[in-house]
Amino acid sequence: MASPASSQIIRVIDLETTGSSPPAHAVLEIGWQDVMLGEDGRWELHGDGGAILVNPGRPIPPITQAVHHILEEQVADAPWWHDVARQVLDPYPKRLALAAHRADFEQQYCSPRLTHGADWVCTWKCAMRLWPDSPGFSNQILRYWRKPEGLVHERGLPVHRAFPDAYVTAHHLRDMLNEASLAQLLEWSNLPGLLPRVRSGPDRGKEWQEIEDEVLENFLGDRDPDVRYTAEQEFERRRGGGYVGRDTAERLLL
Structure with missing residues (x-):
C-alpha cells in the first residue's frame, strides 16, 4: 500500500x-x-x-x-x-x-x-x-x-x-x-444518469432499444432529467449515434 x-x-x-x-x-x-x-x-x-x-x-x-x-x-x-x-x-x-x-x-x-x-x-x-x-x-x-x-x-x-x-x-x-x-x-x-431500463409506464423494465419510436418520443419531454437524457441518447442511437448502455462482446465484434 x-x-x-x-x-x-x-x-x-x-x-x-x-x-x-x-x-x-x-x-x-x-x-x-x-x-x-x-x-x-x-x-x-x-x-x-x-x-x-x-x-x-x-x-x-x-x-x-x-x-x-x-x-x-x-x-x-x-x-x-x-x-x-x-x-x-x-x-x-x-x-x-x-x-x-x-x-x-x-x-x-x-x-x-x-x-x-x-x-x-x-x-x-x-x-x-x-x-x-x-x-x-x-x-x-x-x-x-x-x-x-x-x-x-x-x-x-x-x-x-x-x-x-x-x-x-x-x-x-x-x-x-x-x-x-x-x-x-x-x-x-457530471452527466445525468443513463438508465439501463425504462422505469415507468407500460414498458417498465424493458431495455430502451425495445420500445417503439412513438413511446420514446414521449420520454424526450419527461420532467425527470435522467429519463429525458437516456431517451435522448437512445434517440441519437437510432439515428446512428451509438449504443445506450454497456456494449456486449458480441456487439463489439459486429
Whole structure:
C-alpha cells in the first residue's frame, strides 16, 4: 500500500439528515470511508472510517426518524455542522475527490466552500454504466447482487446510518475504480444518469432499444432529467449515434 505521504485518497461520504431540502432541513450525521490507490495500481479501502453526529438545530420529523432512527436527545449536545464539515470533507492527505451514492443529495449540504471545490463521483450513476445488468441500483441492492469482496456484513449495518452506508458504498467505488479510471467516473458523474431500463409506464423494465419510436418520443419531454437524457441518447442511437448502455462482446465484434 502507498505511504501516507504519497497517498491518493477518495473519501466516500454519507449523510443522514432531517429531510431532503436544505436549508429547511439539516445534517444529523456524517460518515466516511476512504479508498486509496496502492503501489500495485489497485484501489483498496483505507483506514477505519468513522461517523460524527451533528446537531441539526431543528426538530427531527418522525418520517425521517423512521428511516435512520436517530433520536433528538442523541444530537442535542452534538457539534454544529459548520464545526465538523470541513475537517471531514477536506482531509489530509488531500483527497483526489469525494464520492457518494446519489451524490447530488450530499452535494446539497456539502457546498464547494466546505469541500474546497472538490470533484464528486456519483456511484449510482457509475453503477448504471458499469453494471447495467443489476436488478436495481440502490446501495443495498448492489451490495447483495454484487457481493463485493471483503465486505464485512455486520460492519455494513444498520442500513441508513452514515458510516455503514459509506462503508458499503466504498466497496462499490473500489471496484469501479479497478474497472474504469477516475476521470471516466467523474465524467459519468457530471452527466445525468443513463438508465439501463425504462422505469415507468407500460414498458417498465424493458431495455430502451425495445420500445417503439412513438413511446420514446414521449420520454424526450419527461420532467425527470435522467429519463429525458437516456431517451435522448437512445434517440441519437437510432439515428446512428451509438449504443445506450454497456456494449456486449458480441456487439463489439459486429
